[in-house]
Amino acid sequence: MVKQIEKITQKPVVQIATIVPIMLTVGANRMVPGIAIPHPVGDPTKSKAEEYNLRRSLVLRALNAATVDINEPTTF
């Protein structure tokens, strides 16, 4: 799915997910490892504030990945 979105839009698609080997096969060119399968951008073991900051830092990492030129699938 992500590859087709990138192919059609010609814009960077950044995927946040936990299982990097799967992303390397079927996922996006730009990958950010998520926290866990049931909550890729969350962490219920943390306080609300900590969890929000963690989510924010992952999103910023993903946004930053879109500003970097790459030649091959890359984990950020």
Added chain:
Amino acid sequence: MKKRIVYYLNQFYGGIGGEDKADTKPFFLNEAVGPAVKFSELIDQEGEVVGTIVCGDNFYSSNMEEARKNCLEFLKALKPDFFVAGPAFNAGRYGIACGDICAFVEKGLNIPTITGMYDENPGVPLYREHTIIVKVANNARGMNEALRKMSTLALKIMKNQELFSAEDEGYFHRNIRKNFFYDEIGAVRAIEMGLKKYRGEYFKTELEMPKFDKIPPARAVGPLNECKVALCTSGGIVPKGNPDRLPVSASDRWGKWDVSNIEKLTPENAESIHGGYDRTYANLDPNRVIPVDVLKDLEKEGIIKKLHPYIYYTVGTSTSVNNAERFGREIGVELKNAGVDIIILTST
């Protein structure tokens, strides 16, 4: 009782002319003509061709609804048990007409259908799952062989005999996975296959793995404060109540949600319906799967220029590769038209 067969041909094989007759509307003959004559001889033990439909290739491809309707009326009157079209070899319009009319007849009349095409015919990927497309040569010099193959398979079907794999029977596989018994258990076959692979000997996979495309990475964009960002997820986060009725797995659809007027996802406005992970945490805070709250804040703070008003979602468990690619293409078109610069997609 011999099976009654109706045969579809284009203007050329129907004997009325070439490109000059490609706009001919479908007409009907109460007998076999052209290749249908030979086909009828070949399946003589089980059936006979009782009628032929001849239709111009241009007419069919430009007036599909009308062509289908006309053919169906003729077929309803004749009440055939079996339907054959082509073979179309590598002819694109003819292949599409053959594939389409076979698919339509199979669905509408609930009778088996068969046609023949060369593997590069555009009709193959479009219709292979909806009829049986026998693999044939790329031009009419292969007609005899094509009719022989098509009739052999047709006889099997008319006799209700079980078909072997598509590869063995000589037709394009229909993406159907059928279970059957081997003499040896899987563990033994796996070791044997592994040893062959290790020794560099020829081996054949029992299941063809889908090939995944590599797409060249898109150019980087920026700066972020000039970028429009869109959020997507395959984590099955949907508006509360699942208005699009997304299934919990093997989804055949995606949905979109206008989040312009909400600040973040909450257990009141959203839920997870994904069948492939424990949804407890996602349901307590759906932003844990698709970070709407953070993107909204980044937009307010001017770190990104804009969050695209729609978030796109589907359920990414047991999704067929074909469907996933289709979702990607359809969502991609929307995002492209909206001038989105960055797409973040979360997966569970």
